[in-house]
Amino acid sequence: MIDTVLFDIGGTLLTQQKNPERTVNHAKYIIFRLAELGIKIDTPPEEFAQMLHQRAEDYKHLGEKTCKEYPSVQVWNDFFLKDYNIGEDRLAPVAEELSFTYDYIRLDNRPREGLLEMSEKLTSMGMKLGIITNTISRSFAAHFLRENNVEKYYQDIVTSCEFGIRKPNPDIFYYAMNRIGAAKETTCYVGDTISRDVLGSRNAGLAMVIKINNPSVAHRDIDFQGPDAPQPDYIVNRLDEIPQIIVRFNRKVKT
Structure with missing residues (x-):
């Protein structure tokens, strides 16, 4: 039973549905939040959103192969934001918040x-x-x-x-x-x-x-x-x- x-x-x-406006707004939020920590992202929001999507897909494909999931700070440092060489120490205070917004702001739930x-x-x-x-x-x-x-x-x-x-x-x-x-x-x-x-x-x-x-x-x-x-x-x-x-x-x- x-x-x-x-x-x-x-x-x-x-x-969960995607739409372009939410995707760009999420990118703007990430750029703004990182700027508050003194981390400057010069990439335009639309381009940054596309980059995040591609990095997220790369990470997802890796997860499908290995069935491993990494801590949020490592996900953002080594995968989503790897092009910016920010470092885990600087991302640690905001990593979970960024992960939360990735589902909550980016998608229509x-x-x-x-x-x-x-x-x-x-x-x-x-x-x-x-x-x-x-x-x-x-x-x-x-x-x-x-x-x-x-x-x-x-x-x-x-x-x-x-x-x-x-x-x-x-x-x-x-x-x-x-x-x-x-x-x-x-x-x-x-x-x-x-x-x-x-x-x-x-x-x-x-x-x-x-x-x-x-x-x-x-x-x-x-x-x-x-x-x-x-x-x-x-x-x-x-x-x-x-x-x-x-x-x-x-x-x-x-x-």
């Missing part, structure tokens, strides 16, 4: 419909709820839950930047289950990608995997097509479909 449900954040509990209702329902069913997220920010996931009045339903948050390992490596799933007091035989994971969420859940041997549709990340799964690709147990379009799936699954197990 399922007694624990762990969730991805980006694309799963919230949708909106909670998926039914987030509160699903969280309440699963909790009323006796489920333990938690988060496993690939992220360079230690604080973004907690802020999102708090901002949307669902923080009290989620017992734990495991971020790749704190653990040092990214999905689909199973170790981050084992770590999260150990922290929340769950067994893989009774744990369900909900995410929006095959390459990270479904594959990672299968690697960890979880009892159930639910994939929520998110067309904006289809390019991340381009190498995971066909009959040999890992498959979720269920595919949903809405969060409020999840409680009933678990109810039916648990009833079947009982019989």
